[in-house]
Amino acid sequence: MWQRFTLYDLRVVGHYLGVLVSFSSLALLVPFLTALVFQEWTPAGHYLLTIGVSLIAGTALRFLHIDPGRLNRQQAIVVTGLSWIVLAVLASLPLYLSGHFATYTDALFDGVSGITTTGASIIQDLDHLSYADNMWRFMLHLIGGLGLIVVALSFGLFGRGAGASLYVSEGRSEHVVPNVVQTAQFIAKIAVGVIILATAALTLLCIFIGMEPARAFLQGLWLSITAFLTGGFAPMSQSILYYHSVPIEFLLMILMLGGSINFVLFAEVWKGRLDAxxxxxxxxxxxxxxxxxxxxxxxxxxxxxxxxxLPVLLRRGLFTIIASFSTTGLLNITTNQLTTVFTSGSFLVVALLMAVGGSAGSTTGGIKFSRVGIILKSLVSTVKEALAPDSARVVVSYFHVGHRILSPELVKEAMTVFVLYIVTYLVGALVGIAHGYEATQAIFESVAMASNGGLSSSIASAGMPLTLEAFYIFQMWAGRLEFVTLIALIVEVVVSLNPRRWGRRS
Known part of the structure; x- marks a missing residue:
């Protein structure tokens, strides 16, 4: 039963939140060093300032409780839910200081979009953004795509006791190996290995189309991160259309496909179990x-x-399909073509692809194939039960790293999250319509935000109404946490509002 948070619980949450905030300063070193290498002194100062803020805030939070012990599930949910908010707020500081955003809220929109791997952006004059700031945008994808908790666990920050609760609270339940820390390390190793190989290939392709080596390397690295971790940010304002290269587009499609597959299945392939x-x-x-x-x-x-x-249809159409269902949001067409040249039917298909997303346990957003598959299996079970004799016991199984029995609890979980996504898509569409936008575009934009899909019908742009911008930020956050953690966090806040019922932990 859900219990009211005590002062002790708040101190424990603060401690672990402080660990994550302090850890974020390591990620900030990457754009800081990039600024030093390319002699971008103003951005270097911005990142040095942000590192200082992160260290001070993180240290202060950590001293709320010195010996936190083992996290329970309730505390882990609060830590996870708040960490995505706090780190997004900190991550947006250097983006705002870059001068490429009209307001801090616009910078926060991009910060949340980056760390939730949504990929929608309202940055101004992207083509003239500094190398350091661009590097930070893709570091957000790297951290958010793997998951804040997975990244922290792979460095052994929490240990086994707290790690298990935090791992589950971030929407992950499957282990590649029995140990949670080793599972996190395996996921990180797979991602880093793929990104290194893809960076080498894309660097050569960028050099081939005329880029100087240093710029080609950075472009190759950023494209590898955004494609495999299904982020959606692009280094240039024209997205992938900027490169005019079929080989680059083909490699990015392979990366996006790979990023949409459950990491557990990577382990099966690694073990030679292709049939599985x-x-x-x-x-x-x-x-x-x-x-x-x-x-x-x-x-x-x-x-x-x-x-x-046919060649244009294969090149542009196939890329759009893969970018949509993987919720990456990269484009090899213009945004204007997406909203004007695409027919209403194809426009709707793109929205549906984003709405469902890719596999569970991958870096994609959306409802996920596992839940859709379970719901379809549940329909099969219902039909079988209707046709079977009264005395028969109907058992429906499915295959996922071995044979499993379809249980009512599993179907309930899948249906719950499915309904929550649909409701969020609809509510977001109504919010867009209420702000005066056309219904089709409002539906498309809502799906893109809540599924972390990133493709935009141009509603999400600099100067959009503040209330709509705030709601889109909420949708990106809620979609990344897949609602269960979010709802639990809201319930926790509500039931803990009365301070007279707070008590110290016995």
Whole structure:
């Protein structure tokens, strides 16, 4: 039963939150060193200031409780929910100081978008952003894509006792290996390994199209991070269209596909269990879903004059489909083409692809293939029960790293999160419509924010109403936490409002 937070609980939460805030200063060293290398002295000062703020705030929070002990699930949920807010606020400080945002709220929008790997951006004059500030944008993707807790666990910050509770509270429940810390390290190693290899390949491709080596390396690194971690930020304002390179687009599609697959399945492939990979409910659901959506998308788009050519349809259309379902949000077309050239049917397909997203345990957002697959299995179970004799006991199984039985609890969890996503999409659409925007665009934008999809119909832009901007920030945060942690955090705040009922832990 949910219990009221005590003063002791608040001190424990503060301590662990302080650990994460202090740890964020290590990530800030990357753009700081980048600024020093490229002699960008003003950005260097901004990051030095932010590092100081992070260290002071983190140290102060850590001293709230010296010996926190083992975290319970209630405390872990609060730590996780608050950490995404606090770190986004700190992360937005150097972005605002860069001078590329009209207000701090605009910088906060990009900070939340970066750390939740949404990828929507309202930055101004991106093409002239400093190397250091651009590096920070993609570091946010790196931290947020892997997960704040996973990154911290991979460095062994919390130990085994607290780590298990925090790992689950961030929406992860599957272990590659029994030990939570080793699981986090495995996820980090896979991501870093892929990014290193992809950076090397993309650097060569960027040099081939005429970039100088240093700039080509940075572009290759940033593109690798944003594609594999399904972030969506691009180094240039034209997104991937800037490069005009089929090989670069092809490699990015492979990275986005890889980033949309459950890390647990990477472990199965690593062990040589390819049959387990292709029998998995997520992979089969993905193949079925993408096959249907690709057919509908193609049939809808082929009537457009700009996409009537087969080579253009394959290049632009396939990239858009992969960027949408992986919730990456990169584009090799212009935003204007997305909203004007695309037919209403293809526009809706892109929104549906973002709404569902990729696999659970991956870096994607959205409802996830695992939940869709479980709901479909539940429908099969319902039909079987209706057709079976009264005395028969219907058992439905599915395959996910071994055979599993479909339980009512599992179906309930999948349906709960599914409904929460749908409600959030609809509420966000109504908020957009209430601000005077056209319904189709408002629906598209709401789905993009709550699914962390990142593609924009141009509603999310500098100068949008502050209330709409605040709601989009909330949607990105809620979608990244997949609602369960968010709702638990809200309940915790509500039930703890009465200070007279606070008590010290016995």
């Amino acid at each position: 990979f292709f029998r998995d409910i997520e992979i089969r659901t993905m193949i079925l879903w993408l096959s249907i959506m690709t057919l509908v998308f193609t049939a809808s788009l082929i009537g457009s004059a700009e996409f009537s050519s």
